[in-house]
Amino acid sequence: MVAAVFSGVALKHSNASADAAKRSADSSDRSAAAAERSAVVDEATLAEIRRETEERRAAEEEAARPRPAFVVEASARQAWDGTQAPYRRYILRNTGTGPATNVRGMLPEQTGVSVNFPFGESLRPGEGYEFTVDEDGRFPPVIAIHLTWDGQDEPVAVPVPQ
Incomplete structure (x- = not known):
């Protein structure tokens, strides 16, 4: 009987531990997906900054180009x-x-x-x-x-x- 009680308690803890591990894995998956979305956004932002910088540089070069008047x-x-x-x-x-x-x-x-x-x-x-x-x-x-x-x-x- 004592063994059955210990077995029941161990099973309960085992199930709780399995549930916690599943929640942890789900949370880890969500975190990885969020990190991936953040990386995509960061890449797009960096590409936009590079494009704006290139446009500004080209405009400055054009403004500084010698011109007749x-x-x-x-x-x-x-x-x-x-x-x-x-x-x-x-x-x-x-x-x-x-x-x-x-x-x-x-x-x-x-x-x-x-x-x-x-x-x-x-x-x-x-x-x-x-x-x-x-x-x-x-x-x-x-x-x-x-x-x-x-x-x-x-x-x-x-x-x-x-």
Whole structure:
């Protein structure tokens, strides 16, 4: 009888121990699954941080890249071509930080005005190109020129001083 009681108590403890081991194993499985989900989230977060860092670096490099910029200055030399038509001299100057190659100038929708714009010129920073504009009064005054250059296919308007 005593052996049966000890056997019953031992069986009860054995069952409790088995249940505790099963709960522990289940908890361990849940913990492993949570750790795996956390690792996946950490990898995704790290990939996003890397992507943002690369985008920021590329934007900073692009902002720091040397670029041409232009202004039109009135030339100190004014001209008369020997006929009745006076014309003005201007200087197209690259005021940017980088060179411009194959610079091409044009007037925006203005015909009949005589202009000797740059066509295919290369201008390093600080360099200028002198051009003239016929000002005989038959046409509206030139208020801007449009420029394109290698890497800038969309014309850029540059005001002309009056």
